[in-house]
Amino acid sequence: MAAAPRGNVKVLELDSQFTAELTNAGTKLVVADFTASWCGPCKSIAPVYSGLSEKYKQAVFLKIDVDVCQELAAKQGVTAMPTFQFFKNKVKVDEVRGADPKALEDAIKKWIGDGEEDGAGCGVKGHVDLNSYINKSGCECLNEDNEHPLNDALTKGPGFLQSDCDEQLLISLSFNQPVKLHSMKLQAPNDGQAPKVVKLFINQTKSLDFDSAENFQAIQTLELTPEDVQEDVIIPLKFVKLQNVLNLTLFVKSNQGNEELSVINYLGIIGSPVDATNMQDFKRIAGKKGESH
Secondary structure, three states, X not given: OOOOOOXXXXXXXXXXXHHHHHHHHOOOOEEEEEEOOOOHHHHHHHHHHHHHHHHOOOOEEEEEEOOOOHHHHHHOOOOOOOEEEEEEOOEEEEEEEOOOHHHHHHHHHHHHOOOOOOOOOOXXXXXXXXXXXXXXXXXXXXXXXXXXXXXXXXXXXXXXXXXXXXXXXXXEEEEEEEEEEEEEEEEOOOOOOXXXXXXXXXXXXXXXXXXXXXXXXXXXXXXXXXXXXXXOOOEXXXXXXXXXXXXXXXXXXXXXXXXXXXXXXXXXXEEEEOOOOOHHHOOOOOOOOOOOO
């Protein structure tokens, strides 16, 4: 029998409980602690994990004994204890191995958002802020100012993205897994430098240049007003056409005042990760405990 849970931690006693917990969590962050009763480091970090579950009550904290749930541990590729895995919308988004309290809390803070349970702080029920899913090493922006690059617009803060030679920008965002795009936030100054016409392209096999972006058929073209680019205003996208997106290209064709330069203070993408792992397909396979793939 598994030990009684402490803090806000739920102890799993069956492999099949895991699927139900991920489903019931909805858009909440799920933290899964794969542990073992004989593991010294697991015992040392257990009080820390319990304390974090009380501190971050908007997340779901699970404790999974690898000797009790052997099939689940094998399926999740757990080879060392403790291993902490993080899930959003039933998709694994991160992992921390070892009894490292700082790394564990840093990962929780990274994925939990700003603490809002419904919409994970993005303002749209059932969806999350996808900026944490952006692979920044796979992103680029043509015609960005060296002092004000794209990365400054992917987080809220004093930095911003500014064009260089003229008003146009060609932004390519790469995601670390397939995502569904619901909407976006494009915060810009309340002047003529704010973007006006923005063309969207998805899943380009090679980077577009400005001529191609100008001439190619976009999956959606936005004609923004000054009100659309204010803080926390949500710009709807064609959700039904944006269901399996690996990369997103935004072509800022013009700005509000036909100014020489365009500026974006913050670019936020809202949606949900595609459930790449179908947990409904999880079945207990007799005689194959310990195998992983």
